[in-house]
Amino acid sequence: MKSPILALTLALCAGAAAQAATPALVIHGGAGVIAKEITPAREKEVRATLERALREGYAVLKAGGSSLDAVDKAITTMEDSGTFNAGRGAVFNHDGRNELDAAVMDGATLRAGSVANVHTVKNPILLARAVLDQSPHVMLVGEGAEIFARSVGMTPVPPSYFYTETRWRELQDALKEEREKAADPKTVPHHGTVGAVALDQAGHLAAGTSTGGITNKRYGRVGDSPIIGAGTYADAKCAVSATGWGEFFIRATAAHDICARVEYRGDSLKEAARAVVMDVIPRLGGDGGVIAMDDQGHITTPYDTEGMFRGWIDTDGTMHIAIFAEK
Numbered sequence: 001m002k003s004p005i006l007a008l009t010l011a012l013c014a015g016a017a018a019q020a021a022t023p024a025l026v027i028h029g030g031a032g033v034i035a036k037e038i039t040p041a042r043e044k045e046v047r048a049t050l051e052r053a054l055r056e057g058y059a060v061l062k063a064g065g066s067s068l069d070a071v072d073k074a075i076t077t078m079e080d081s082g083t084f085n086a087g088r089g090a091v092f093n094h095d096g097r098n099e100l101d102a103a104v105m106d107g108a109t110l111r112a113g114s115v116a117n118v119h120t121v122k123n124p125i126l127l128a129r130a131v132l133d134q135s136p137h138v139m140l141v142g143e144g145a146e147i148f149a150r151s152v153g154m155t156p157v158p159p160s161y162f163y164t165e166t167r168w169r170e171l172q173d174a175l176k177e178e179r180e181k182a183a184d185p186k187t188v189p190h191h192g193t194v195g196a197v198a199l200d201q202a203g204h205l206a207a208g209t210s211t212g213g214i215t216n217k218r219y220g221r222v223g224d225s226p227i228i229g230a231g232t233y234a235d236a237k238c239a240v241s242a243t244g245w246g247e248f249f250i251r252a253t254a255a256h257d258i259c260a261r262v263e264y265r266g267d268s269l270k271e272a273a274r275a276v277v278m279d280v281i282p283r284l285g286g287d288g289g290v291i292a293m294d295d296q297g298h299i300t301t302p303y304d305t306e307g308m309f310r311g312w313i314d315t316d317g318t319m320h321i322a323i324f325a326e327k
């Protein structure tokens with residue numbers, strides 16, 4: 001027979017275990033935003049898409065869904081919108097093709113899935129999730145990733161699905177600048193990327209990132225977004241999705257560095273993310289930003305470009321959307 005004290009202790013423990021964590025969600029639509037390029041119409045579109053992605057992702061969390069599912073939901077909404085450089089709005093490479101990258105990571109188990117250089121996959125984030133759930137691998141690229149997509153029942157879209165007039169014009173401008181040798185090699189244009197980090201009611205974190213990469217990138221170039229630890233990382237206490245000049249985020253293993261600082265140095269998430277984005281990356285010559293969350297639902301969104309499209313729903317349920325520095 002249990003003693004009354006033991007019974008009380010067990011009941012308290014069960015109560016604590018059953019107590020739900022308060023969900024939170026943070027998303028981005030890319031750093032490198034330049035104020036003078038944002039027309040009122042563009043700002044309206046960006047805000048509307050961020051708001052929709054936040055609402056849809058957060059609804060998954062409120063319904064008791066997993067942080068992985070919430071990340072997928074928020075990112076597919078942004079991929080389908082054509083608003084950002086991911087999915088339908090992806091930029092063109094040097095050859096006039098779209099090559100898309102994505103990754104997703106589950107903080108509770110450290111399972112991850114990622115894909116690079118896909119060109120007929122409508123939602124690369126869902127293919128990354130399929131790699132996580134249905135393959136023994138972490139990363140699949142190019143034709144192998146395309147074949148895997150068919151094998152898990154994804155219907156291909158024609159490459160023309162990714163064609164948008166704006167992105168095509170951006171490539172033509174970049175090619176012209178390159179021909180005229182007017183391009184400053186230190187200022188690679190950033191055109192977005194989307195990402196999401198979520199905390200679910202079980203207290204589990206997840207992070208995901210999806211991108212078309214960088215306009216005029218060479219055939220086969222892979223950025224940081226699908227590289228676990230560079231553009232995407234999640235563990236039990238910290239989750240990060242990055243955006244910016246990918247080569248530098250890879251060299252700095254930026255997303256993992258942030259979580260390692262939290263884990264090993266005891267830095268707050270804010271200090272860790274700020275140090276990597278404001279010190280480490282610029283010292284190497286790169287720029288960009290991150291969204292990050294810890295297991296208490298604290299959110300931070302540092303960037304060292306003029307602006308970064310971002311939005312979040314706090315643990316108190318309040319929605320925020322921002323592009324430039326908050327007043």
Ligand code: ASP
Nearest residue numbers: 192193213223243244246
């Ligand atoms: N980080 C992405 C890449 O290098 C681009 C971006 O976020 O703007 O592929």
